[in-house]
Amino acid sequence: MLKLYCAPKTISLAVVTAxxxxxxxxxxxxxxxxxxxxxxxxxxxxxxxRVPVLVTPEGALTETGAILEYLGETALPNLxxxxxxxxxxxxxxxxxxxxxxxxxxxHKMRGYRWADQQSSYDDMQAKVPExxxxxxxxxxxxxxxxxxxxxxxxLADFYLYPIATWLESDGVNVAAFPKLADWKAxxxxxxxxxxxxxxxxxx
Amino acid sequence: MLKLYCAPKTISLAVVTAxxxxxxxxxxxxxxxxxxxxxxxxxxxxxxxRVPVLVTPEGALTETGAILEYLGETALPNLxxxxxxxxxxxxxxxxxxxxxxxxxxxHKMRGYRWADQQSSYDDMQAKVPExxxxxxxxxxxxxxxxxxxxxxxxLADFYLYPIATWLESDGVNVAAFPKLADWKAxxxxxxxxxxxxxxxxxx
Numbered sequence: 001m002l003k004l005y006c007a008p009k010t011i012s013l014a015v016v017t018a019x020x021x022x023x024x025x026x027x028x029x030x031x032x033x034x035x036x037x038x039x040x041x042x043x044x045x046x047x048x049x050r051v052p053v054l055v056t057p058e059g060a061l062t063e064t065g066a067i068l069e070y071l072g073e074t075a076l077p078n079l080x081x082x083x084x085x086x087x088x089x090x091x092x093x094x095x096x097x098x099x100x101x102x103x104x105x106x107h108k109m110r111g112y113r114w115a116d117q118q119s120s121y122d123d124m125q126a127k128v129p130e131x132x133x134x135x136x137x138x139x140x141x142x143x144x145x146x147x148x149x150x151x152x153x154x155l156a157d158f159y160l161y162p163i164a165t166w167l168e169s170d171g172v173n174v175a176a177f178p179k180l181a182d183w184k185a186x187x188x189x190x191x192x193x194x195x196x197x198x199x200x201x202x203x
Numbered sequence: 204m205l206k207l208y209c210a211p212k213t214i215s216l217a218v219v220t221a222x223x224x225x226x227x228x229x230x231x232x233x234x235x236x237x238x239x240x241x242x243x244x245x246x247x248x249x250x251x252x253r254v255p256v257l258v259t260p261e262g263a264l265t266e267t268g269a270i271l272e273y274l275g276e277t278a279l280p281n282l283x284x285x286x287x288x289x290x291x292x293x294x295x296x297x298x299x300x301x302x303x304x305x306x307x308x309x310h311k312m313r314g315y316r317w318a319d320q321q322s323s324y325d326d327m328q329a330k331v332p333e334x335x336x337x338x339x340x341x342x343x344x345x346x347x348x349x350x351x352x353x354x355x356x357x358l359a360d361f362y363l364y365p366i367a368t369w370l371e372s373d374g375v376n377v378a379a380f381p382k383l384a385d386w387k388a389x390x391x392x393x394x395x396x397x398x399x400x401x402x403x404x405x406x
Contacts, residue, residue: 063298070291095266099301120323143397
């Protein structure tokens with residue numbers, strides 16, 4: 001059975017919700033409150049000190065986007081468009097989320113990754129509402145509805161979901177992005193997302 | 204014919220070198236010296252104001268990782284491992300490069316994306332040697348040789364190449380990472396990379 005190292009309120013929720021779409025799996029919760037992800041036992045599993053980590057029969061796999069792609073190929077083919085250009089569009093959004101929007105968010109609480117001074121952390125934190133609002137403004141016109149690319153969700157929808165749960169606390173005026181709000185409601189109507197919420201993964 | 208919006212010394216070199224592996228393509232150079240990527244004409248092509256952008260018969264595609272995957276599916280299948288777990292390992296490295304290592308580098312010159320004060324930019328810039336060295340230390344033991352995953356390069360090798368050309372100016376002691384140095388030499392022995400260098404894409 002697949003196992004997933006994961007923690008509430010983190011990007012690992014993307015994989016939790018995707019797994020809930022139809023994979024038999026087990027959660028191994030990493031206690032961020034105790035900084036468990038920084039300790040030797042966890043670093044032996046993932047030297048990057050991050051979640052998620054998917055434990056497959058052939059070894060541990062890291063990086064949210066790569067794990068989602070692996071699940072799409074091995075267990076959840078319905079979440080991957082058949083058409084090559086549509087797959088490319090899905091990946092374009094996944095890479096945007098991973099390289100830009102999630103990175104914007106990370107500057108709120110993880111400034112120590114890229115700077116050493118408290119004044120820099122404060123500066124970074126103050127800019128998060130602006131950068132996350134800009135990310136929402138980029139996404140908003142791209143949303144076809146009800147899901148990102150139309151009538152069915154893809155891996156990209158699951159990648160976006162945790163990030164969408166952070167927007168209010170990141171200082172984004174979510175009312176300014178009605179398509180994104182409708183998209184989030186559509187995701188939250190799915191049993192997979194409801195189960196992740198009731199299991200406490202949204203905090 | 205495929206066209207690529209690209210600029211020297213940027214991550215677009217990943218796509219330039221991959222295209223040179225066997226695709227008939229044309230470069231459209233974006234003049235970063237003139238900040239062309241921030242002007243309305245370019246923003247109408249890519250509202251994110253970044254390179255690369257691949258112009259396909261069906262529209263423009265952004266995000267380095269997504270473009271590489273598209274080329275792997277449509278034109279360069281030899282750069283994608285056949286085995287699902289090996290494809291997952293390739294994507295794990297690609298996502299690491301996009302979400303972590305390239306982001307570390309970007310804090311040297313692009314601090315304004317995430318902060319507003321000069322003191323923050325200085326602080327970020329000072330930390331780049333440390334973060335890029337840590338990224339090299341993560342990659343070093345993973346390199347099978349001569350390429351990342353063995354005898355043939357994959358999309359991940361092409362994603363890493365531009366980043367590897369930045370290491371010295373990012374303050375990394377490259378002599379401390381002999382496997383990475385050998386890997387870079389193997390890449391630079393390829394005609395595709397040699398052509399990109401002689402075409403001025405490494406600066």
